[in-house]
Amino acid sequence: MKKVVLKILGILMVVIMVLQTxxxxxxxxxxxxxxxxxxxxxxxxxxxxxxxxxxxAGVQEEINDLDSQIVDYQSQINELDGKIxxxxxxxxEAQKKLEEAQKQYDENQKLAEERLVIMQESGDTSYLDFIxxxxxxxxMISSYYLASELAEADTELLDGLEKEKQEVETAKQExxxxxxxxxxxxxxxxxxxxxxxxxxxxxxxxxxxxxxxEKKIQEQIDELTEANKSIDVKIQQAIxxxxxxxxxxxxxxxxxxxxxxxxxxxxxxxxxxxGFIYPVPSGYQRITTGLxxxxxxxxxxxxxxxxxxxxxxxxxxASGTVIISExxxxxxxxxxxxxxxxxxxxxxxxxxxxxxxVSAGDRVSQGQQIMRVGSTGNSTGPxxxxxxxxxPGKYNNRVDxxxxxx
Ligand SMILES: [Zn+2]
Numbered sequence: 001m002k003k004v005v006l007k008i009l010g011i012l013m014v015v016i017m018v019l020q021t022x023x024x025x026x027x028x029x030x031x032x033x034x035x036x037x038x039x040x041x042x043x044x045x046x047x048x049x050x051x052x053x054x055x056x057a058g059v060q061e062e063i064n065d066l067d068s069q070i071v072d073y074q075s076q077i078n079e080l081d082g083k084i085x086x087x088x089x090x091x092x093e094a095q096k097k098l099e100e101a102q103k104q105y106d107e108n109q110k111l112a113e114e115r116l117v118i119m120q121e122s123g124d125t126s127y128l129d130f131i132x133x134x135x136x137x138x139x140m141i142s143s144y145y146l147a148s149e150l151a152e153a154d155t156e157l158l159d160g161l162e163k164e165k166q167e168v169e170t171a172k173q174e175x176x177x178x179x180x181x182x183x184x185x186x187x188x189x190x191x192x193x194x195x196x197x198x199x200x201x202x203x204x205x206x207x208x209x210x211x212x213x214e215k216k217i218q219e220q221i222d223e224l225t226e227a228n229k230s231i232d233v234k235i236q237q238a239i240x241x242x243x244x245x246x247x248x249x250x251x252x253x254x255x256x257x258x259x260x261x262x263x264x265x266x267x268x269x270x271x272x273x274x275g276f277i278y279p280v281p282s283g284y285q286r287i288t289t290g291l292x293x294x295x296x297x298x299x300x301x302x303x304x305x306x307x308x309x310x311x312x313x314x315x316x317x318a319s320g321t322v323i324i325s326e327x328x329x330x331x332x333x334x335x336x337x338x339x340x341x342x343x344x345x346x347x348x349x350x351x352x353x354x355x356x357x358v359s360a361g362d363r364v365s366q367g368q369q370i371m372r373v374g375s376t377g378n379s380t381g382p383x384x385x386x387x388x389x390x391x392p393g394k395y396n397n398r399v400d401x402x403x404x405x406x
Contacts, residue, residue: 035228042224049217056210059203066200073193080186087179094172101168105161112154269367274404275340276317277367279348279386284309284373288383291400300398301347304373305383313369314348314384317405322362322370327353332385333377336370344404347387350379 271277278285288305292298320340327334334351336358352374358364375382388404390397 038224045221063203070196091175098168101165270406272406276404301387302401303383309373310382312373314371316364316368319365322358345389349385
C-alpha cells in the first residue's frame, strides 16, 4: 500500500514538473509574442509619427510662404500709403493755387468792371469827349484804340487767369483720381492680406493639431518601449526558472550510460535488437545532438542534422499505430508520434510542411515513409528530432534513442 502511494506521489511529482516546464515554456513564448506584437505596434506608430512630422513640416513651409506673401503685401501697402500722402500734399497745393487763381480772377474782374463802370459813368460824352478831345483824326483813332486796347488787355488777363484756373482744376481732378486709384489698390491689398492672415491662422491650427498628434504617438511609443522593457525582465525570469527546472530534471534522470545497441549501423535497413531501424536513410544517420545539449541541458531526444538532410524521407522505425500527426507552432513544428507493438513510442519532429503522409489512427509498417525532414517549429536548421518514449505523454519517460537504434 505504501509503495503504491509513493508511486502515485512520484508520478504526481513528475506530472507537476512537466506541467511547470510546459507552463514556463508557454509563458515564455506568450511573452515573446507580446513583445513582438508591441514591436509591431511601435513600428506602426513610428511610421505614423514620421508621416505626421512630414505633414507638419509641409504645413510649416506653407505658413512661411503665406508669411512672406503677407510681408510683401504689407510693404506694397506701405508704399501706397506713402504715395497717397504725397498726392494729398499735391492736391492741397493745387487747391491753394486754385484758390489764388480764383482770387486773382475775381480781383481782376472787379478791376475791369470798375474801369468799365468808370467809362460808362463818365457817360457817352466823356468817352466821346475823350475821343473828340483828340487833336486830330489820327489822335482820335489812337485814343480810340487805347481805350479798346485797355479793354482788350483786361479781357486777355481775365482769359489767362481763367485758363490757369482751368488747368489747376484739371490737375487737381487728376490728382484726386490717382488718389482714388491708389486707395482702391490699397483696399484690395488689405483684403488679400486679411485673407492671407486667415489662411495662416488655419495653418497654424493645423500645425497645433499635428503637434498634438505627434505628442500622442510619441507617448504611445514611449509606453510600448516601457512595456517591452518589463516583458524583457519577465522573459529573463522565465528563462532562469526554465534553466532551474532543466537542472532539476537532469539530476533526477541520470543517464544510465552504455549502449545496448547491436548491428553495425551501416544502413537504414539493419534492425536493432529492439526491433528498430534508423528513421533516416543511410548517409544521414549521424547524430548531431545527443540526449543532452552541449550546454548540459536535457534534450530528451537525438537530432539527425547532417548536411543535405533537408527533404530526406523520415521512416517509421518499427510498425505501429500513429497516435498524433499534427503541426505545433513554435515547438515541434510538424510532428508524428507512433505507438509500437513493443509498448514504446517514437516521435519525429520539425518535418516539412505538407510532407506528413499519415494521420492519427493509421497503421504504419517498419520503414514506411511518414514525413520528410524539414525545419518547422522551434528549429534553427533542417534536422530530424527523434524521441523514444516509454509512454505517450509529452515529456515524461523519454529515454535515450541510441539504446534502441541499430
Ligand atoms: Zn532535437
